[in-house]
Amino acid sequence: MLEGIINSKSKSFLFFCFSFLLGVFIASILQLQSGFLYLYLSLFISLSLIISFWRKHTHRFIFLCLFFLIIGLARYVFAFPTIQPQEGEQTFTGIVAAEPDVRVDGVNYMIEESGIGKGERVLAKASLYPRFEYGDELQVNCKLKKPDGMYYARQGAFLFCERPEITKIGEKKGNFLMAKILALKHIVAERVNRLWHEPQASFMAGLLYGYRGGLGDLNDLFNRTGVTHIVAISGYNISIIAMVLCAICVQLYIPRKKAFWLVSTGIVLFVIFTGAGASVVRAGIMGLIVLFAKQIGRMSQAGRVLVFTAVLMCLQNPLVLVWDAGFQLSFVATLGLVYLSPIVEKRLLWMPTKFGLRESASSTLSAISATLPLILYQFGRLSIVAPIVNVLILWTIPYIMLTGFLAVIGSFIFYPLGKLISWLALLGLDYIIEIVKWFGSFSFAAVDLTIPAWLMFGLYIGMIYLVIQKYDKKT
16 A cells, blocks of 8 residues: 555655644644754754665655654744743834734734844734724833733734833834735725614625624624624635635536636635735635636545645644634635535435525535534534524625625715615625524524544544545445
């Protein structure tokens, strides 16, 4: 068996990718943040063994896997600053390096400072006012401390600024293109608030560019009914929308090749408009992978592309593999859409294909099945009504997004026209809100249920076995 793998270049490449990801995983679990000398020594020994046994294919393959595993370990260690950031009371200057994260109780600013360590980022939580924007240069006085957990570390922030005193000393210091994109988003946000009232305005903002504020009690109902993904830009959301849009293109008799490029272009433009943050870029890539799988019609190749994508993402930021639940959900949801969807769709032949209903249902059930073990492990909540609620509302999302987009564009051309179109989108928004409220009102809508890691892995092994069995029968 090993000889067969070695003789297949594509399978060897896949094993090297898995070896790298395994190295990142091991380093994440052990939380390795030092040991450069041991890493250099390990790399030297593995390279020496590869050179020594280069003519022996089996030994060379094993030592190459070991080499890539060590590369994964090293990449995780190098993600942390070589010099530990200093804690305590400090004053420094820095630039707002990302879009401010506005919450109900304050604003989180990611500040790339120049007074503590070049290129290091500090998370500062300040009051709602005065408000600072991306690219503003700030002078900050605060008590610096290391944040609890790895949530902000994966964004590059290894220090938390406690009770900051912030003074603005400059502006327009950030990336020119990003500043223009965020300025456009701000203009669109103002127009959305004019066209719709709350909570519909925040709901539409969530659909169009991933805004999460302003939903209030509706946010909890989304959690209870398992549809939070529709207002969070994730691979789960974009992938399902991409699949439904493909079905709509089929209904409109748009050729498959043209539909692929149209939907792909739409996703890329959407990612750019939302600000092209790390999570949004990841979501866009995941959506494009699903489209690619449909286009080439070869599930095995899609799986390899997906693994290679995970490697690229971990090369850019290795902390996402274990510490970013969004990355994990995007990854397994896409795997579900690629490998489980064909199996599920065969069980739904009785459903009509109009409006892409059957494909939407199969995509929804596949993604839910794939993500359920991870959700139960990470968040400990099981939404009983999620499958039926998703089937009832997901088919409307592309139409609501389209009418919402047209309403915003139309309002800039002739405001009454935009307002007229917004009423059409309002019907869809109200439909979803009423569905969510009705199902969320049931006491059994969601239950608290947490599973251990061994059970989660066991469930995924079972899914993998099912897919392999179905694939073997098909071939």
